[in-house]
Amino acid sequence: MSTAQANTTKAAPLKVRVRRQDGPGQEPYWQLFSVPREADMNVISILQKIAAIGQTIDGQKVTPVAWDCGCLEEVCGACTMVINGHVRQSCTALVEKLVSDQPDEIVLEPMSKFPVIRDLMVDRGRLFGTLKRVKGWVPVDSYNDMGPGERQSMQQQEQNYPLSQCMSCGCCLEACPQYLKIEVERKPDESDEAYEQRKAAAYDKGFIGAAAISQAMLFNNHPTGKALADERNEALTGPGGVQVCGNAQNCVAVCPKEIPLTQSIARAGRSATIHTLKKFFDR
Ligand code: SF4
Ligand code: SF4
Numbered sequence: 001m002s003t004a005q006a007n008t009t010k011a012a013p014l015k016v017r018v019r020r021q022d023g024p025g026q027e028p029y030w031q032l033f034s035v036p037r038e039a040d041m042n043v044i045s046i047l048q049k050i051a052a053i054g055q056t057i058d059g060q061k062v063t064p065v066a067w068d069c070g071c072l073e074e075v076c077g078a079c080t081m082v083i084n085g086h087v088r089q090s091c092t093a094l095v096e097k098l099v100s101d102q103p104d105e106i107v108l109e110p111m112s113k114f115p116v117i118r119d120l121m122v123d124r125g126r127l128f129g130t131l132k133r134v135k136g137w138v139p140v141d142s143y144n145d146m147g148p149g150e151r152q153s154m155q156q157q158e159q160n161y162p163l164s165q166c167m168s169c170g171c172c173l174e175a176c177p178q179y180l181k182i183e184v185e186r187k188p189d190e191s192d193e194a195y196e197q198r199k200a201a202a203y204d205k206g207f208i209g210a211a212a213i214s215q216a217m218l219f220n221n222h223p224t225g226k227a228l229a230d231e232r233n234e235a236l237t238g239p240g241g242v243q244v245c246g247n248a249q250n251c252v253a254v255c256p257k258e259i260p261l262t263q264s265i266a267r268a269g270r271s272a273t274i275h276t277l278k279k280f281f282d283r
């Protein structure tokens, strides 16, 4: 290809196809946009351009596409969506690379395992609920000076650090064949409180997923966090617990933080078995 041809290709506008949805439970639909190409664009800058252009490729005036983001550096997980069929963060999805892999168009969709709030914004509340289910924290709340915590061994630190990088993005859940979407429709005149309670009850019956399993292992291996190990193991052996995992290993393949999720799942399986046996012999 000549330099002139290469420049023309470079300057060609991007075709961007977006799966839109006006609100929870509404029918999704597709819109195609033409976006001027600039150097160093990522998917967030495409969405900003679409908002500024305000019309589809055939001139139909439309509302800006809604999406979520926070850190813009793959730390918060909020901007996760399905881009050209792959779940990932939109802030680090560089146009240059996307176009070289798939030149015709860039396709943006919301994650399919979470209820859509609007367009590319989803409700990851179920994921945060699973962290509550496994008590994914270190219990140190107190008005008293509790002194310095117990020292962690180098081996513990090496095992825990990778797990501590989870940003609750949801990629592992999107890719997991065992993690099925749960969407609870709001009843007319239902109070916020009643709706949230009904949603939480439905979520609590579903598979807990790789992210929460891994966080349970992180905090069970923490010198102070292990105080809640029995409660975490109880959640891991309950409905939707670690036994639901079919070991397909899709989760580990898509985790942007390369967290060794299958190792966590294997550890959780062992922990759950020991917990169940202990309960049996303690009766
Ligand atoms: S290994 Fe388990 S959690 Fe991971 S994708 Fe497979 S079924 Fe889901
Ligand atoms: S384990 Fe990885 S893919 Fe899953 S939520 Fe955490 S960072 Fe995202």
Ligand code: FES
Pocket (backbone or CB within 6 Å): 068, 069, 070, 071, 072, 073, 074, 075, 076, 077, 078, 079, 080, 089, 090, 091, 092
């Ligand atoms: S905006 Fe935080 S991960 Fe993309």
